[in-house]
Amino acid sequence: MNDETMFAAGVDEFGPASTLAVSRRPVPEPGPGEIGIDVTYAGVGFVDTLLRSGAFPLWTPMVPGIEVTGRVRAVGRDVEGFVVGQSVAALLNDFGRGQRAGGYAQVAVAHHTMAAPVPDGVDLRRVTAAVVNGVTAWVALHDVARIDSRDRVLVLGVTGGLGGTTARMAALFPARQVIGVVGRDPDRAPAACTDVVVADALADELDRITPDGSVDVVIDPVGGPLRATAFEHLAPFGRHVVLGNAGRDDRPFSGDETWLATRTVSGLSIGGVAHLRPATCTKALTAVISLVARGILDEPLPAVEPLENAGKVHEALENRTAPAKTVLSMP
Ligand SMILES: NC(=O)c1ccc[n+]([C@@H]2O[C@H](COP(=O)([O-])OP(=O)(O)OC[C@H]3O[C@@H](n4cnc5c(N)ncnc54)[C@H](OP(=O)(O)O)[C@@H]3O)[C@@H](O)[C@H]2O)c1
Incomplete structure (x- = not known):
């Protein structure tokens, strides 16, 4: 960690949707085998409400968000195939390697096996919506x-x-x-x-x-x-x-x-597949990006909300009033 900070939506104690708040948190840096990503969009899914509420044996502070798209900002040791500035999509639900997630943030870190390049010109909102699902x-x-x-x-x-x-x-x-x-x-x-x-x-x-x-x-x-x-x-x-x-x-x-x-x-x-059989995830993610990029998997445009509305999106998911998919845009 360095002294740089970023905006992220997270919880300091597990709790209801209202506890999800934007604050400044340290910018994470990629370790060996990892890449750092300047996040453009973070997808929101029902599983994030479980992360936020403490349904899984994780610890706080917790920044939910297990899928992001954006641009590579840093490449860790022993990583090949990614360069700074490249457009990527990544899964962050890698709890087998320690506590991951962290997608609702301006910067996220992903293991390179759970990230894949996105061709230029592809709508990142559609890709973000399709990463985990x-x-x-x-x-x-x-x-x-x-x-x-x-x-x-x-x-x-x-x-x-x-x-x-x-x-x-x-x-x-x-x-x-x-x-x-x-x-x-x-x-x-x-x-x-x-x-x-x-x-x-x-x-x-x-x-x-x-x-x-x-x-x-x-x-x-x-x-x-x-x-x-x-x-x-x-x-x-x-x-x-x-x-x-x-x-x-x-x-x-x-x-x-x-x-x-x-x-x-x-x-x-x-999440289990991600750390037990990473190659399965890499193959699937590559297939999904390719299908979305070519318009074959016709993912509808998700609703886009600013990061500060993360709590409202969680509330809607828990009340069964949310749109089929929402992504958060970073400030
Ligand atoms: N296995 C994995 O790796 C993985 C990956 C992603 C998500 N998940 C899990 O999959 C589940 C769905 O996630 P999601 O993000 O798709 O959530 P979501 O967008 O909120 O969708 C939930 C769906 O479940 C339906 N539903 C909820 N309660 C119901 C009930 N009591 N009876 C009938 N239908 C009900 C809703 O139907 P209506 O709105 O039509 O009422 C809605 O279509 C969650 O448990 C999540 O943790 C698992």
């Missing part, structure tokens, strides 16, 4: 569910950031059917969904829109009763991939039902 969606579909073109894919929480990007990605692979589940408003579902179902009607609707009421893959960032209903409708050899718990109701699975119906339950934490 795109990488998670890619690994979930490609490496965990291993979807193929005959699969019917059910995406829970499709109006949210992760669900929306996963639906768009599943349509690209391409899955035979992409069924999006919304909490309340079907009009908020992404156009990539072949069918849209309201959560309360899930069981009846699956009977109507699929030949035998079953799906091959469930993408589940929500949990709760929806998880249970989706699992009941998983076909033999079906894969249920748990990505999160936005409904804050962690429903367990029955071993007997998994066994007797020949179903697979998998989980995926991109």
